[in-house]
Every structure is written in C-alpha cells, then in structure tokens.
Amino acid sequence: MSGSGSMPGADPSRIGVIAFDRETKGLTGIVVKGFLLSLVTFGIYRFWYITNLRRYFWSRTVVAGSPGEYTGRGKELFLGFLVALAVLVPIYLLLFGLSLASPALAALAGPISFIFLFFLGQYAIFRGRRYRASRTLWRGIRLGQDGSAITYVGMALGWWLLTIVTLGIAFPWMRASLERYRINHTLIGDSRMASTATGGMVLKPWLLLYVVGLGPLLVSFLAFLIANKFSIPTDMMIPDPHKPGQFIFNPIYAGTPLATYGTVVGVVSAIFIPLAVLLFPYYRARETRAFMNAAALGASRLQSTLRARQFYWPYIIYFLAMLGFVAVFAIIIGIVVAIVASGGGNTGAFSGMHWLLVLLVIPLYLGMLLAFAVLAVRIITVRLWRAVTDTTTIENVEALNAVLASSRRTASGLNEGLADALDVGGAIEIGF
Amino acid sequence: MNVPFSTITTSGTFFDGRSARPHPVTLRLGDHLGITGGEIREEWSLIDIRASETEPPTMRLTLAGSPARVEFTDEALASAIGARCPDLRVDDEAHGGVLRLVLWSIAAGVSVLLVAIYGVPASAGLIAPLVPPSVETQFGASVDGQVVSLLGSPPLCDDPAGKAVLDRLVARMTEGADLPVKPLVSVRRHAMANALTLPGARVIVLSDLIAKSNSADEFAGVLAHEFGHVAHRDPTKAVITAGGVSFLLSLILGDLTGSTLIIGIGQAAISAGYSRDAERAADAYGVAMMLRAGGDGAALATILEHIDEDAEKESSPTGFLRSHPYTKERAATIRRLAGGSQPDKHILSDEDWQALKKICPVAKATPGDEKPKKPVE
Numbered sequence: 098m099s100g101s102g103s104m105p106g107a108d109p110s111r112i113g114v115i116a117f118d119r120e121t122k123g124l125t126g127i128v129v130k131g132f133l134l135s136l137v138t139f140g141i142y143r144f145w146y147i148t149n150l151r152r153y154f155w156s157r158t159v160v161a162g163s164p165g166e167y168t169g170r171g172k173e174l175f176l177g178f179l180v181a182l183a184v185l186v187p188i189y190l191l192l193f194g195l196s197l198a199s200p201a202l203a204a205l206a207g208p209i210s211f212i213f214l215f216f217l218g219q220y221a222i223f224r225g226r227r228y229r230a231s232r233t234l235w236r237g238i239r240l241g242q243d244g245s246a247i248t249y250v251g252m253a254l255g256w257w258l259l260t261i262v263t264l265g266i267a268f269p270w271m272r273a274s275l276e277r278y279r280i281n282h283t284l285i286g287d288s289r290m291a292s293t294a295t296g297g298m299v300l301k302p303w304l305l306l307y308v309v310g311l312g313p314l315l316v317s318f319l320a321f322l323i324a325n326k327f328s329i330p331t332d333m334m335i336p337d338p339h340k341p342g343q344f345i346f347n348p349i350y351a352g353t354p355l356a357t358y359g360t361v362v363g364v365v366s367a368i369f370i371p372l373a374v375l376l377f378p379y380y381r382a383r384e385t386r387a388f389m390n391a392a393a394l395g396a397s398r399l400q401s402t403l404r405a406r407q408f409y410w411p412y413i414i415y416f417l418a419m420l421g422f423v424a425v426f427a428i429i430i431g432i433v434v435a436i437v438a439s440g441g442g443n444t445g446a447f448s449g450m451h452w453l454l455v456l457l458v459i460p461l462y463l464g465m466l467l468a469f470a471v472l473a474v475r476i477i478t479v480r481l482w483r484a485v486t487d488t489t490t491i492e493n494v495e496a497l498n499a500v501l502a503s504s505r506r507t508a509s510g511l512n513e514g515l516a517d518a519l520d521v522g523g524a525i526e527i528g529f
Numbered sequence: 530m531n532v533p534f535s536t537i538t539t540s541g542t543f544f545d546g547r548s549a550r551p552h553p554v555t556l557r558l559g560d561h562l563g564i565t566g567g568e569i570r571e572e573w574s575l576i577d578i579r580a581s582e583t584e585p586p587t588m589r590l591t592l593a594g595s596p597a598r599v600e601f602t603d604e605a606l607a608s609a610i611g612a613r614c615p616d617l618r619v620d621d622e623a624h625g626g627v628l629r630l631v632l633w634s635i636a637a638g639v640s641v642l643l644v645a646i647y648g649v650p651a652s653a654g655l656i657a658p659l660v661p662p663s664v665e666t667q668f669g670a671s672v673d674g675q676v677v678s679l680l681g682s683p684p685l686c687d688d689p690a691g692k693a694v695l696d697r698l699v700a701r702m703t704e705g706a707d708l709p710v711k712p713l714v715s716v717r718r719h720a721m722a723n724a725l726t727l728p729g730a731r732v733i734v735l736s737d738l739i740a741k742s743n744s745a746d747e748f749a750g751v752l753a754h755e756f757g758h759v760a761h762r763d764p765t766k767a768v769i770t771a772g773g774v775s776f777l778l779s780l781i782l783g784d785l786t787g788s789t790l791i792i793g794i795g796q797a798a799i800s801a802g803y804s805r806d807a808e809r810a811a812d813a814y815g816v817a818m819m820l821r822a823g824g825d826g827a828a829l830a831t832i833l834e835h836i837d838e839d840a841e842k843e844s845s846p847t848g849f850l851r852s853h854p855y856t857k858e859r860a861a862t863i864r865r866l867a868g869g870s871q872p873d874k875h876i877l878s879d880e881d882w883q884a885l886k887k888i889c890p891v892a893k894a895t896p897g898d899e900k901p902k903k904p905v906e
Contacts, residue, residue, distance in 0.1 A: 118584050138634030156582040163600060164583050237546040237598040500549040502596065
C-alpha cells in the first residue's frame with residue numbers, strides 16, 4: 098500500500114507523496130450545515146463545525162499512502178471556550194471598572210488590554226497548535242508538541258519589539274526563529290522534527306515586499322517628520338464641524354510643509370499599502386516553501402516546489418465569484434426597491450406586498466452569506482491547502498517507518514478555546 | 530449476528546500503533562475480521578470495530594481502545610463492514626447530539642437576551658445608588674469629553690450676562706430640591722434642539738433648544754425635566770445598562786475584545802433611550818420643580834409638542850425630544866399635573882430671558898469652520 102502514492106519516474110521507495118482529495122465530495126454539506134447551525138445556535142455550533150472541517154481536511158490528506166486522522170471533538174473546544182470566558186470576563190470587567198473609575202486610566206486601558214491580548218493571543222496560538230498536534234494521527238501514531246508557551250510568548254514579544262525598532266527589517270528572522278521553535282518542538286510519535294529555517298532564506302521575498310510596498314511609505318513618512326522637524330502639532334487633525342465624529346486636516350496649516358508632506362504621505366500610502374497587501378501572498382508562498390524545505394524528521398526531509406501563483410489563484414477566483422454574487426444580489430435588491438418605490442407613492446404606507454418583498458430579501462441576504470462561506474472554504478481553503486500538499490514530497494520516506502509511538506499524555510483543548518475567544522488562529526491552519 | 534456471512538478477502542496495510550512501519554496484510558471478513566500477514570495475526574470482533582473518516586473507497590478501521598489501524602481500498606469489503614459492524618461510526622453528533630446542542634444553545638441565547646432586556650436594567654437601578662458621588666463626578670467629566678467630541682466638539686456658549694442669568698435660574702430651581710449633587714449646566718452651540726444629562730449631574734444644553742423655546746418657562750421646563758433625571762440618577766443607570774447589555778451581547782456574538790463595550794458608553798449617554806417610566810418620572814419631577822420655583826409648569830408640554838412637530842417636519846432625529854409617539858400623552862399628563870397652563874407666571878423677567886437667549890456669542894471663526902453654518906433659526 099505504501100507504494101500506492103508514488104510519483105512516476107522517481108524511486109518509489111525513497112519519495113513519499115503528499116496529496117489532497119481531488120473531488121472534495123461532501124465538503125459543501127459540512128459548510129452548509131456548519132453555517133446554518135452556527136446561525137441558529139448563536140455561534141456555539143462553530144466548535145463542532147471547525148472540528149468537522151478539520152476531520153475532513155485531515156482525512157483527505159494522504160501522506161505517503163496513509164490518510165491523516167483528526168480525533169479532536171467539538172465538545173473539547175467548547176469547554177475550552179467556556180474556560181477562556183471564565184478567565185477573560187473578570188479581566189474585562191476589571192479593565193472596564195478601572196476605566197470608569199479613573200479617566201486617567203481610561204486612556205491607558207486601550208494599550209494595556211492590547212499588550213495583554215497580545216500575550217494571551219501568542220500563548221493561545223502555541224497551545225492551540227499543541228492541541229491540534231495531539232489530536233492528529235498518522236498511521237496510528239499520535240503527533241505532539243512540547244516546549245513552553247511562556248517561552249514562545251517571550252520570544253514573540255522580543256522579536257516583535259525588535260521588528261518594530263528596526264522598521265521591519267528583522268521580520269524574516271522573527272519568522273524563522275518562531276518557526277524553528279515550533280518545528281523543533283513538534284513530535285511525531287517520539288521522533289522530534291527539526292527545522293533549519295533561517296531569516297536569510299526569506300530575506301529576498303521580504304526585501305521585495307519591503308522595498309516595493311513599505312519602503313516608499315517609510316521614506317515619505319520620514320521626509321514628513323524631517324520637514325516638520327519631528328514635531329507634529331497636536332491640532333493637526335480637527336473634528337469636522339459639518340460631520341460629527343469625523344476628522345479633517347486643520348486648514349490653518351494649509352500651505353506649510355505639514356500640508357505638502359502630509360499629502361505626499363497620503364498619496365504614497367494610498368498607492369503602496371494596497372501594493373504591499375497584494376504582494377503578501379507572494380511572500381507567504383515563498384516563506385512556506387523555504388520553511389517546508391527546512392523541515393526534517395530524522396533522515397526524512399520535506400521538499401516543496403510551491404509557486405507563488407498557486408497562492409494567488411484562489412484569491413482571484415474567490416474575488417471574481419464574490420463580485421458575481423454581489424452583482425446578482427444588487428440587481429435583485431434594485432428590483433425590490435423599484436417595486437417598493439413605485440407602489441409606495443401614497444404616503445409611503447407599507448402594504449402586505451412590500452413586507453413580503455422585505456421578507457424575501459432577508460433570506461436572500463443570508464443565502465448570499467452562505468454562498469460566500471461555501472466559496473471561501475471550497476475555493477480559498479481547499480485550493481491553498483492543495484497548493485501546499487500537492488507541491489510537497491517527502492524525501493527518504495522509508496526513514497519514517499522507524500517512527501515509534503510515544504506514551505505522552507494528550508493535550509487538553511482548553512487553550513484552543515482561548516484562541517477562539519480571542520479570535521486568533523482561524524479555523525484551519527495550513528502546514529504544520 | 531449469528532447469521533453466517535459470506536467471507537470477503539482483500540489486501541490492506543496494517544499499522545500496529547507502536548511504530549509507523551506498514552505491514553502488508555490479508556483481510557478476511559467472516560464473523561470476525563481476520564488480519565494476517567508476516568507475524569501479524571489479529572482477530573477483531575465486529576462490534577468493537579470503529580471506522581475513522583477517510584475518502585471513499587479508502588477505509589481505515591481500528592479496534593475500540595486500541596491504537597492499531599488497518600487501511601484498505603476495497604469497496605466490497607467497505608460496504609460489508611458497514612453492514613455488519615453496528616458501532617462503526619460513533620461520534621459527537623450521533624444520537625440526537627445536534628438537536629440537543631441546538632436547543633440548548635437557543636435556550637442559552639434566549640436566557641442571555643432576557644437578562645439583557647430585563648435583568649440588566651433592574652440591576653442597574655439597584656447598583657446606581659451605590660456608586661459613590663466622587664466616582665460619578667469623575668466619570669461624568671470623562672463622559673462629558675466623549676459626548677462633546679461625538680457631537681463634533683461644539684464651542685461652549687459663555688456670554689457673561691447670559692451665563693449669570695442661567696446660573697441664577699439653576700440656583701433658584703434647585704433650591705430646596707434635594708439633588709444628590711449640585712448640577713453643572715453648560716450650553717454648547719449646536720443645531721440640535723436638545724439637552725443631555727450625563728452622570729455626575731452634568732447637563733449639556735444645546736443652543737438650538739434655547740432658540741426654539743418661545744418663553745423662558747419652556748426652556749426652564751426642559752431644564753427641570755433634566756434635573757428630574759439627575760435626581761433619579763437615570764444617566765448612571767443608563768450607562769450601567771448600556772455597558773451590561775453590550776457586554777452580554779458581545780458575549781453571545783463572540784466579540785470579546787471589548788470594543789463594543791467602549792463604544793457603548795458614549796453612545797448611551799447621547800441617545801440615552803430612557804424608559805418611558807423614567808421619562809414620566811422626570812416629567813413629574815420637572816413640573817413639581819417648576820411650580821415650586823414659581824414658573825409655568827405646563828410650558829414643558831408646549832415645548833415638547835412644538836419640537837415634536839418640527840422634528841416631524843424636518844424628519845431629523847432630535848435626541849431625547851425626538852418624535853415620540855407618546856408625546857401627546859406626555860403633554861396631557863404634564864398639563865394635568867401642572868393644573869393647567871398658567872401663562873401669567875414667568876420664571877424669568879423678559880429682560881433676563883433676552884440676556885439668556887444671547888448666551889451664545891456671535892460665531893467666532895474657528896479652524897475648519899470655513900463654511901459658516903446657516904444661521905440658527
């Protein structure tokens with residue numbers, strides 16, 4: 098059986114193929130059920146939905162002839178969420194009470210909760226990964242993750258500070274360092290994975306993103322600061338007297354370097370921020386490939402030939418599909434509005450017919466959201482997942498046969514509930 | 530299970546659960562599942578066989594409680610296993626699990642909603658009197674800042690003559706009224722006929738209210754109504770309610786970042802949708818205060834009605850005085866409480882009222898105000 102997934106032309110005993118289901122039958126059913134039940138259960142079903150999705154994706158990923166296995170339960174995630182609530186609610190209440198009692202602290206409440214949430218978020222990311230690993234089996238062998246979440250949080254915090262101080266130059270090294278920590282603490286049975294990822298591997302794609310996307314932005318902002326001798330007047334932006342709640346540029350500074358360079362910064366960010374966003378999948382694809390190639394388990398190594406365009410197509414197709422749906426929806430809404438407007442000339446009273454139309458629009462809207470959810474999973478998640486799996490092979494796959502099961506205890510789902518409550522991580526993460 | 534079955538034989542791969550080494554095996558399904566090959570000799574009882582999810586026609590079986598796995602790709606065997614193994618698929622969502630989950634979640638959601646609608650306002654009424662005045666004053670100051678910026682930072686109206694009249698009026702009205710804190714009344718230039726009461730006995734009057742008042746008694750009537758909210762601590766209750774409700778709602782909707790919470794506070798102060806009971810109580814308080822101060826108690830009814838009409842004409846939201854369907858009913862109650870209109874009673878001399886009307890000095894050019902607003906009618 099182990100030879101069933103061999104690549105033509107390669108030595109079948111040495112190259113292991115990773116493949117993902119071509120047809121993805123039954124996936125739409127999971128998404129529709131998950132979406133509708135999440136809707137009527139105030140979102141509580143999402144834990145079971147995520148579990149179903151994971152079970153589907155894991156079991157359709159065939160690694161060297163054997164499909165993966167996900168043994169997590171929705172119940173575990175839900176319990177984790179409840180525990181996270183029990184931890185977070187008192188903290189929020191405390192922050193809320195403090196900001197009510199003292200206006201001086203109210204200004205600090207934002208930054209304090211941001212830093213606190215950052216800590217908690219990184220913690221949850223690492224522990225959530227541990228949960229997923231311990232619920233993943235391959236050939237009956239359980240995966241696992243050790244290492245300390247506190248250490249991981251400390252590293253993430255230090256690297257982020259360094260990245261901010263160096264205006265983003267340190268970003269690739271941060272990514273590589275955190276990747277090494279994650280992979281080096283990932284176990285398959287009792288065999289430990291190893292990563293040789295370095296920042297240098299992703300420096301080139303990062304520099305491209307940096308020079309094209311962030312560079313002009315930084316330069317224009319620096320010029321802005323220098324031209325204004327590093328002192329931005331506090332009343333640069335003032336509330337718009339005509340639109341409450343909005344801010345406009347203070348006209349008393351018109352014609353000064355503040356206005357000139359401020360405009361430059363505005364124009365540059367309008368052009369280059371979208372460009373940087375557009376370049377990001379390119380960076381992610383290159384990074385995924387580099388980090389996959391750096392990962393090994395004993396004598397077995399991962400080999401990735403991932404192309405950046407494989408990360409773009411899913412988004413482009415999804416975007417086009419969404420445009421089509423929105424257009425159809427807009428046309429229907431337009432027709433409904435036209436009917437309501439034509440009939441509603443007499444004092445605008447609502448007749449039964451109009452209510453009927455309004456009642457039709459609501460399910461239509463929900464239907465559109467449902468269609469988006471299905472498309473997002475079927476196009477983006479499936480295609481990105483497949484892009485990674487189908488371009489990855491295992492070199493020296495025979496060495497994997499030596500992997501032995503471990504007697505480790507399985508991790509609890511509590512910390513992934515935290516990740517959900519903080520909304521980090523997303524439903525499914527690609528790769529290890 | 531005693532019926533003899535035809536035996537199905539196929540090949541598969543066995544994993545012993547101790548190592549990842551694949552063992553090619555022969556599977557034989559009779560009244561047991563026999564797995565043989567090399568040194569592997571296994572007999573699996575059909576009731577203990579479990580299948581884990583795989584892409585058909587691949588099937589993966591395991592024995593309950595055992596780490597061993599067997600994988601094969603054979604449709605005949607897969608369907609025979611499906612027919613003969615009763616507990617093949619046992620999972621979370623089996624046995625009505627989904628229905629139970631849905632019903633419990635709906636019950637939980639409804640319960641949280643009921644608490645938000647009934648429980649929170651009730652407990653806010655209990656908590657509000659317990660808030661120490663110093664905390665309330667401090668909080669009022671910070672809400673004042675928020676509200677003013679939400680209104681677009683309208684300038685303060687502080688013409689000395691008008692301000693003096695206003696201060697005297699407030700002192701006279703609150704004399705003998707046992708308000709928890711001495712009210713702090715400020716006037717701001719704004720094209721909205723409205724007055725807001727904030728925690729800590731802060732009352733913000735928007736200048737259009739003065740412009741729209743036909744007499745000092747009308748204006749004083751609204752002010753007295755606001756003092757009613759101060760006396761009943763309605764703003765503090767509203768803030769506690771808004772905070773509690775938005776917290777509960779964010780709990781349901783899963784947004785725990787607290788963003789809705791923070792937004793909720795400022796909004797609550799502005800659109801303070803007090804309950805009808807709270808409004809009626811404030812009306813009654815206001816009428817009593819006006820009568821005590823020697824003014825026309827029914828003037829509040831008059832201004833309520835004509836601002837309501839204006840609002841309908843302009844179809845613009847005008848804060849607490851906005852087009853209430855029950856304005857008529859309120860006005861009637863106010864007139865009854867006041868014992869009818871007493872147009873001969875005046876709370877301010879005509880001279881003082883003219884001074885008060887000029888409390889907003891002629892618009893000074895402020896930054897950003899390059900387009901002067903149309904004059905306040």
